[in-house]
Amino acid sequence: MMASPALDERSRHLRRMAVRTLDKGERGHVGSTMSLIEILRVLYDDVLRFRADEPGWNGRDRMILSKGHGCIALYVLLADKGYFPVETLDSFCQRDSILGGHPEAAKIPGVEASTGALGHGLPIGLGMALAARMSGRDSRVFVVMGDGEINEGSVWEAALCAGKHGLGSLTAIIDYNKIQSAGPTREIQDLEPLADKWRAFGFTPVEVDGHDVAALRRVLRAAPVEPGRPTAVICHTVKGRGIPFAEHDPEWHHKAKLAPEIIAKMYQALE
């Protein structure tokens, strides 16, 4: 795959908001957040139908961040779109905050399902897509999962069912940064051949550079790629993308109490 395009100002701006959240909350999943930014940016900027001032609007598309530990990226986008004030980000993980280390639907406007325990988002998204079909709504459902997350058997149970039901309205998005908590996915639990696996389960797989905004836009807007089949968008990403000293480094999966000089270096990298 070609080298990813350089991050534009919007991508850097969203990452600076993520660093602000990490700094104020004194913790967070750095690597997972940074690899997700473009995926969520394109979904919220260019793909999803939603009304930030009416989060329960029935005609909206549903987006579930199944890899709940990447929540800072989601919080940044929701704040950016006006679901809640940007200042709320500064309360991340604090005692009375609505923004915890994993997203909760009952607390945060715009969050469809509480996630954090992995492998729950695709079954829930499947149920939502079937519900839309039963009610004759044309809402689409997007479920964003991590590459480590799809080790979970429940993901593949739901994939079997989505394939059986021919749910074109359901799109699984995999943030394939190739590093899970313990190390490279290739060593810990190899997923390859990943596209073949999704195809075998009845999905139409598409592979894309998960930091290439134009390419993501093209792919995600086109879902479903084949009518009557769910789509699996395999996004090749870089864990920690945008923070050179964190990129590809499993040590940066989660960090707490980042020193002010490290935070300064992170901002510097995102100028």
Next chain:
Amino acid sequence: MRKTCLDWVYKLARQDERVVFIGSDLSPGLLGEMRAEMPARWYMEGITEQNVVGMAAGMALEGYIPFANTIATFFSRRAFEQVAVDLCLHNLPVRLIANGGGLVYAPLGPTHLAIEDMAIMRALPNMTVVAVCDAEEMQRLMAASLDWPGPMYIRLAKGGDKVVSRAEHGFAIGRAITMRQSAERQPMVLMATGVMTTNALDAAEILAAAGHDVSVVHFHTVKPLDDAAVLRHARAASLVVTIEEGIAIGGFGSAVTDVLVEALGPAMPRMKRIALPDAFPKNYGLQKDLFEIYGLLPAQIAASVMAARGAFERAA
């Protein structure tokens, strides 16, 4: 009881468009009429219990009322995290129809025996746990279930169970039913759930023949427990005996004990819990065989009650 429960899913589905059925890999032809009449609301998703529960949650988040059905242990053990997080954390109106509660699957062995399901389910915030005593009471439960706000675990008995419930007792989720009221001033009180209520009533007959007039209180709802009924009966009781088809740790008797200890402290009555020990059953045979092994047959219950009474009298 199971057939009544499933027939009612269909009946409710005809009344209310929000009702959906989701099975795992159940008998062929199950709810065939419903399938034919409303195929879009009938699902059979195979042996994917984690997915079934998550999918039900997704539908419930969109306003549907899914009735999911599989073997009890596949909810309580296999799909526990989905039950806890997807259903209970979101507090969704999904009904789990749990086949083979307690010792029903005796010949199939410990993998299929739901001995700790009540303890597991009642530990979950927002979960309602019910075990009715017969098919007629199941009808009353199902009618009341439609607009119950949160998740509900419905523990099914074997089927063909003797009908002991009566319409005139009424039915409300969370409210215990006095099946037999002793005329004694300080009676012995048997508290039971599920089909153990039937065995408790039969035990009461045996005790009556021996000159002991006992009360029998039926708790079709184990959570939320009818604390007021527990206390009302316990305050006047010389002995409280709980009877359940499950392990003692965290089960129904444990729930009753919690109420008594909290509310009455040292004034709580003498108590005996009849339940399964902290071990996986080692035998097969029929459910009745396991009842006998664990002292759950009516004559054994009556004998345990008298032994407990004797032991407490000697101690006093």
